[in-house]
Amino acid sequence: MTDRKTDISGKHSYTPLPRSYKNRFGFSLACPSFIYPDHILPNVSMLAPFVDEIEVLVFESTPADNLPPQDDIRQMAALAENKQISYNVHLPTDVSITDPDPQRQKHAIERIVSAADRTRPLLPVTWTLHLPFEENSTDADTVQKWQKRAIDALERLLVQSRIDSRHISIENLDYPPAWMEPVAEAMDVSVCLDTGHLLEYNFDILETFELFRHRITILHLYGGVAAGRGHLGLHRLDARHAPAVSRILEGFSGTVSLEVFSFNDLSKSLPALEGLVS
Numbered sequence: 001m002t003d004r005k006t007d008i009s010g011k012h013s014y015t016p017l018p019r020s021y022k023n024r025f026g027f028s029l030a031c032p033s034f035i036y037p038d039h040i041l042p043n044v045s046m047l048a049p050f051v052d053e054i055e056v057l058v059f060e061s062t063p064a065d066n067l068p069p070q071d072d073i074r075q076m077a078a079l080a081e082n083k084q085i086s087y088n089v090h091l092p093t094d095v096s097i098t099d100p101d102p103q104r105q106k107h108a109i110e111r112i113v114s115a116a117d118r119t120r121p122l123l124p125v126t127w128t129l130h131l132p133f134e135e136n137s138t139d140a141d142t143v144q145k146w147q148k149r150a151i152d153a154l155e156r157l158l159v160q161s162r163i164d165s166r167h168i169s170i171e172n173l174d175y176p177p178a179w180m181e182p183v184a185e186a187m188d189v190s191v192c193l194d195t196g197h198l199l200e201y202n203f204d205i206l207e208t209f210e211l212f213r214h215r216i217t218i219l220h221l222y223g224g225v226a227a228g229r230g231h232l233g234l235h236r237l238d239a240r241h242a243p244a245v246s247r248i249l250e251g252f253s254g255t256v257s258l259e260v261f262s263f264n265d266l267s268k269s270l271p272a273l274e275g276l277v278s
Helices: 040-047 070-081 102-122 140-161 177-187 195-200 205-215 239-249 263-277
Strands: 028-032 053-057 086-090 127-130 168-171 190-194 216-221 255-258
Touching (some): 028 086, 040 053, 040 070, 053 255, 086 102, 102 140, 140 177, 168 177, 177 190, 177 205, 190 195, 190 205, 195 205, 195 216, 205 239, 216 239, 239 263, 255 263
Parallel strands (some): 028 053, 086 127, 127 168, 168 190, 190 216, 216 255
């Protein structure tokens, strides 16, 4: 049985992953900052010896104390300076910069900029951003108006955050991935390819990968989504989709984040990932 290890605070002990996967793949292997039922810093300290990168989850923008404390950020940045770990940041999902209401959109941009400012010392390889589509119609005119709103909002976000456009990765969600293409091209941003979303909404994995190949900096990889369960471990991936995922991983050199949220799912996803790249 694996010995339990004490996290960086010295207050809690957790079971570590059975072995290290650092530098195991041609891509940078990441996992979320919520694997153990604890705050971000203890998760980082437990996971840093085993993966290349941590996906820092900043899903909630308010209240302000939902952001990682500045002292924790300093300690996390020190780990990066010592080459022990690198980071990517998932920006808040509780606000929308594509909101049609100008005041709510302005608030969303401000909250996301605040989250980016707090995590900037981590020197993230990318900041992942959602562009929600919450319209009542999917006709061409409505989609075009949403695309224009997304472009305008992204322009303001980039100016206010002072983030280089290629360090923002817009993530495919529940609408056709092709809707993102004019936005990505207009603002020259990167793309986060979430394979679980593609499977959940019946979009073609390889077709979407090819559409954005030159812009994809990060993959969110897991076994799909189940009602009441959320993201499933990669070991639950339907065998029908394994060849497409393997083909995407072949030669990919960006970040692959196993976006699962428990120790059990992560520990089972890691050998499943090895099977997909072998």
